[in-house]
Amino acid sequence: MTDRVDVNRELDCKLEYQSFSLELASPLETAAGTIDSRDGFLVRIVASTANEDEQAVGYGEATPLAGWTESIADCEAALERASVAIENGPTAALEAVEEQVAARHAVTLALADLRASREATPLYRHIGRGPMVGRVPVNATIGDGTPDETARAVSEAVDRGFDCCKIKVGARDVETDIERLQRTRTAVGPDVELRVDANEAWTYTEAKTALAAFADLDVSILEQPLPAGALEGHAALREFEPGEGVAIAIDEGLLEHGVDAICEAGAADVLVLKPMALGGIDIARQIAAWVQELEITPIVTTTIDGVVARTGAVHLAASIPNVPACGLATASLLADDLGRDPVLLEKGLAVVPQAKGLGVEGVWAE
Numbered sequence: 001m002t003d004r005v006d007v008n009r010e011l012d013c014k015l016e017y018q019s020f021s022l023e024l025a026s027p028l029e030t031a032a033g034t035i036d037s038r039d040g041f042l043v044r045i046v047a048s049t050a051n052e053d054e055q056a057v058g059y060g061e062a063t064p065l066a067g068w069t070e071s072i073a074d075c076e077a078a079l080e081r082a083s084v085a086i087e088n089g090p091t092a093a094l095e096a097v098e099e100q101v102a103a104r105h106a107v108t109l110a111l112a113d114l115r116a117s118r119e120a121t122p123l124y125r126h127i128g129r130g131p132m133v134g135r136v137p138v139n140a141t142i143g144d145g146t147p148d149e150t151a152r153a154v155s156e157a158v159d160r161g162f163d164c165c166k167i168k169v170g171a172r173d174v175e176t177d178i179e180r181l182q183r184t185r186t187a188v189g190p191d192v193e194l195r196v197d198a199n200e201a202w203t204y205t206e207a208k209t210a211l212a213a214f215a216d217l218d219v220s221i222l223e224q225p226l227p228a229g230a231l232e233g234h235a236a237l238r239e240f241e242p243g244e245g246v247a248i249a250i251d252e253g254l255l256e257h258g259v260d261a262i263c264e265a266g267a268a269d270v271l272v273l274k275p276m277a278l279g280g281i282d283i284a285r286q287i288a289a290w291v292q293e294l295e296i297t298p299i300v301t302t303t304i305d306g307v308v309a310r311t312g313a314v315h316l317a318a319s320i321p322n323v324p325a326c327g328l329a330t331a332s333l334l335a336d337d338l339g340r341d342p343v344l345l346e347k348g349l350a351v352v353p354q355a356k357g358l359g360v361e362g363v364w365a366e
């Protein structure tokens, strides 16, 4: 992506940030704990350009998540440094947030939004230079629950038009998780794609038990069954015959090991890309292009973010050729948001904004 290098086009940039706190509509229960609110920073970069009458604005979002990114305090300190450094141009601002992934996500997104807006191009075409894309497929995200609650939640998502659902597992014993998936498969029939995400909860033995049962239930993807460190274990699960047909996805492990080590170990069929945790949509996009060449499938997900980061992730997904259903339908998990959502959901598809830049408006509190 050109943005990683050519960052000094704007003159007289100003970077400001505002803090926010968003409650979830109902807490998302996972094996790694409960997510009940999302606190972070909305970033705005305003640039004057060589043409004196012209002013361009870009928005970014830094929404740290414990265990995935820097802390809120470190994120704020990085944004504060960037707000000073930007007097010396965008490169200096980027250097100030280089080590803090959520802060870097916000600054790079704001710059990309600003530049795409000035080009009068939707963000996904600015970053990908690819064809027009109208929609990207998305999955519903279903938290932990009893077998009954799970079957009901998935059925409701299917009624809302989703044909792919990702279910959180690993918070209960493996037998109960298998029962949850059995009950769900019976309720929704064979045509709905079911994925599961264990968030590192299982031992190798537990993962094998689950995998064999999930193969019988036509589960398509098992995400991060083992601790992030267990690359060899994930590689062995890919070869485990009773689990054939279930793809193994790495999520947390990508942050710990990087792409090279995962490929070398043969640990993944699928990589989950969270731009907030990776340091920006530019980095996530580079990883997507790289792993597609190695026949690993990239999937984009949010970290349950506000509308600015979520829409950035939708543009990222739209810039990746043949991307499968992505974890981008997370707006409804929030009770409140930073502004109006420009991304409509239609029958399990996110409608990609075609306005210039991100296409997010009215988020800045004056």
Ligand SMILES: O=C(O)CCC(=O)C1=CC=C[C@@H](O)[C@@H]1C(=O)O
Binding pocket: 030, 139, 140, 141, 166, 197, 199, 251, 272, 301, 302, 303, 304, 326, 327, 328, 330
């Ligand atoms: O992928 C999705 O459907 C939505 C995003 C999602 O599941 C997650 C977001 C943030 C933290 C995690 O618990 C979780 C994940 O592990 O993928």
Ligand SMILES: [Mg+2]
Binding pocket: 197, 199, 223, 224, 251, 252, 272
């Ligand atoms: Mg995951």
